Each structure stands twice: as structure tokens, then as C-alpha cells.
Amino acid sequence: MSTPGDGGAVVTGAGRGLGREIALRLGRLGWDVHVTDLDEALAVAVASEIRQDGGSAISSVLDVREPDACRAVAQATTAHSGALGLWVNNAGVLATGPVWSHTDQQRRLMMEVNALGTMHGTIAALELMRSAHRGHVVNVASLAGLVSVPSEGVYAASKHAVMGFSTSALCDLRVEGERAIDISCVCPDGMWTPMLFDKLRDPDAAMSFSGTLFQPEVIADLVLRVVAKPRPVTTAPLWRGVQVRLFDLAPGFAARAAPFVVRLARRQQAALVRTLAS
Numbered sequence: 186m187s188t189p190g191d192g193g194a195v196v197t198g199a200g201r202g203l204g205r206e207i208a209l210r211l212g213r214l215g216w217d218v219h220v221t222d223l224d225e226a227l228a229v230a231v232a233s234e235i236r237q238d239g240g241s242a243i244s245s246v247l248d249v250r251e252p253d254a255c256r257a258v259a260q261a262t263t264a265h266s267g268a269l270g271l272w273v274n275n276a277g278v279l280a281t282g283p284v285w286s287h288t289d290q291q292r293r294l295m296m297e298v299n300a301l302g303t304m305h306g307t308i309a310a311l312e313l314m315r316s317a318h319r320g321h322v323v324n325v326a327s328l329a330g331l332v333s334v335p336s337e338g339v340y341a342a343s344k345h346a347v348m349g350f351s352t353s354a355l356c357d358l359r360v361e362g363e364r365a366i367d368i369s370c371v372c373p374d375g376m377w378t379p380m381l382f383d384k385l386r387d388p389d390a391a392m393s394f395s396g397t398l399f400q401p402e403v404i405a406d407l408v409l410r411v412v413a414k415p416r417p418v419t420t421a422p423l424w425r426g427v428q429v430r431l432f433d434l435a436p437g438f439a440a441r442a443a444p445f446v447v448r449l450a451r452r453q454q455a456a457l458v459r460t461l462a463s
């Protein structure tokens with residue numbers, strides 16, 4: 186169980202979308218929040234929102250692709266709050282299209298922000314948490330971290346990396362005998378955030394609209410429940426977690442079913458466009 190008494194909380198990519206909602210909620214619960222984002226102005230605005238709400242927050246510009254910058258944020262949080270209690274790796278980017286369609290830069294960006302960025306943040310946090318013998322790292326992955334996703338293959342690869350890294354890192358802690366530090370992954374279905382705002386009519390983004398499209402507030406509430414009660418993997422919704430794991434057990438079947446699944450997803454996406462237009 187992680188509580189505000191454990192020290193400060195870092196949230197990456199907290200300037201908008203899910204990260205902003207997580208940061209606001211942590212502030213309301215009494216956490217000393219370190220709001221970080223690549224976009225400094227967004228981070229400053231969210232930190233000031235938390236303070237106006239009666240909470241405590243500082244902000245920093247942070248590019249999660251920089252391991253030393255992650256370490257500096259961890260140190261600054263400890264200096265400000267006395268300890269580092271929680272680190273939420275939330276920053277992420279998405280480009281859609283068949284795996285061969287991205288530029289080299291797009292492919293590198295997804296792997297560097299989503300996969301390496303999560304590793305850098307986790308390592309920066311663990312370097313301090315392991316000497317304090319307490320703390321919690323929460324990594325925002327995706328259902329795409331658990332199954333193949335047509336037209337989101339590189340994104341899926343980056344989120345599979347998050348899952349493999351996070352669950353293995355938790356095992357490393359337990360093998361070391363460390364039981365007071367937790368690593369939890371949250372795997373949501375699609376969320377209506379700026380990440381998807383420009384992809385509503387993108388047929389390559391259909392799989393993001395194929396299940397439950399959450400408001401980020403709902404997933405932020407779930408993340409806060411995981412903060413309170415650590416769990417290695419939490420999927421949202423639960424039924425989609427079961428569904429994608431079944432598909433993952435049968436990759437040959439998943440590949441044969443992919444054309445049908447994508448057609449269905451595109452129909453659902455088109456229906457959503459019509460609903461929003463009416």
C-alpha cells in the first residue's frame with residue numbers, strides 16, 4: 186500500500202490526458218506531486234491547478250528519453266518531499282499504420298518514449314527506493330502490451346517491452362529479498378485523450394476504438410486504486426484483458442481472424458464518428 190506519507194509522487198507526461206488526471210487526483214489525496222512533462226508550460230499549469238485545489242505540487246520539464254534527467258527528477262523530488270514514494274511512468278506516444286509504414290524516426294520515438302522512457306523512470310526511482318526499502322512504481326502500459334494489434338504493431342512492441350521489463354523487475358526485487366517495493370502495470374483499452382483526438386477518422390487507429398473507449402478520469406481512478414493496492418498487472422476493462430490474453434494464446438488464430446477483427450473495429454469507429462457528429 187502506498188500513501189502520501191511515503192514521500193513525493195512523480196508523474197511523467199502529466200501535462201495532459203491521463204497523466205494530468207492522475208496528478209490531480211494524487212494532489213487531492215494529499216500526495217506531494219512532482220508534475221513532469223516534455224511540455225514545460227503544460228506541467229506548470231497542472232502543478233498550479235493542484236495548488237489552487239489546496240494540494241502541494243512542483244513541476245519540471247522532463248524528457249523521459251533522458252536517463253540522467255529522470256535521475257535528476259527523482260533527486261529533486263526527494264529533496265523537496267523528503268523521500269520518493271511513488272513514480273508513475275505515464276508518458277507515451279502513438280503512431281498508427283502497418284509496421285513497415287512508419288519513418289525510422291517514428292519507430293525510434295515510440296520505442297524510446299514508451300519502452301526506454303519507462304525503463305529510465307523505473308530505474309531512476311528504484312535507485313532511491315532500494316536504499317530506502319520502500320516505494321511503488323506504476324507503469325501505464327496498454328492492452329497493446331498483451332496482444333498483437335494490427336496497424337499499431339510498433340506501439341504494441343513498445344508496450345510489450347513495458348510489460349516484460351516491469352514484471353521482470355518486480356521479480357528481481359523479490360529475488361533480492363525486497364518485499365516493500367512494488368511495481369504495478371495498468372493496461373487500459375482506448376481512452377478519449379489528445380492521443381486519439383486526431384485519430385478518430387484514421388482507419389489505422391481502428392483497434393483503439395474496438396472495445397471500451399474510456400474517459401481518462403475513469404482510468405485515473407483505477408490507477409489510484411492500484412496506487413493504494415499494488416498489483417503486478419491490471420487490465421481495464423477486465424473482460425478485454427481476458428479476451429486479449431485468449432487471442433495471445435492462439436497467435437495463428439489471431440492472425441487469421443485479424444482481417445475480420447479490423448473490419449469490425451472500423452465499423453465501430455465509423456459508428457462513433459456518426460454518434461459524435463449527431
Ligand SMILES: NC(=O)c1ccc[n+]([C@@H]2O[C@H](COP(=O)([O-])OP(=O)(O)OC[C@H]3O[C@@H](n4cnc5c(N)ncnc54)[C@H](O)[C@@H]3O)[C@@H](O)[C@H]2O)c1
Nearest residue numbers: 198201202203223248249275276277327375376378379380
Ligand atoms: N489514449 C489511449 O487510447 C491509450 C490507451 C492505452 C494506454 N495509453 C497510454 O496512456 C498513457 C497516457 O496517454 P494519453 O492518452 O494521456 O496521451 P496524451 O498524448 O494525451 O498525453 C501524453 C503526454 O506525454 C507527454 N510526452 C510525450 N513525449 C514525452 C517525452 N519524451 N517525455 C515526457 N513526456 C512526454 C506529452 O507531452 C503528453 O502530455 C500513455 O503511456 C499511453 O500510451 C493510452
